[in-house]
Amino acid sequence: MPLTFVRDPQLTPGLREEFFRLWYDVSQAGGAVGFMAPVTAEQIRPYAEAHTAKVAAGRVRMLAGFEDGRLAATAFLQPNDDYKTAHWATVVLVMVDPALQGGGRGRQLVEEAVAMARDAGLEALRLEVRGGTGTERFYEGSGFKEVGRLPAALRFGDDYRDDIVMWLPLA
Known part of the structure; x- marks a missing residue:
């Protein structure tokens, strides 16, 4: 079933809670979205609240994918404050x-995030993926290319992972 997308949805208390729950479920399932499973709700909640506060303040744009009336997927466009990099944004928290x-x-979600960026007049998208997960192959299928790798830049307890930087020109 295809997702129904809403760009910049109204951040109701219910949607904030659905976002938190999605982030928790994706993290628990091993998704590379900032945490390493197992994770507790108490670990994620302050980050979810801080992230939705950025959305509410207009500092980050939210793409919400709904299925059967509930939040089933998200992606966020994080613009740059510096005028020299204002022509591109970073994609964060891509979750299904x-x-x-x-x-x-997931492919639908990425395609819609790219369309959202194009409609916003952006010229490129950047995203970072955690090494050791194979996630970069998924994004390569949408046209992203690896442009850099920071060895052992991400630490989860005693587990170090590469931070892989990917780039997609939108021209």
């Missing part, structure tokens, strides 16, 4: 409900 993965929803 683990129960819905494998049906093309």
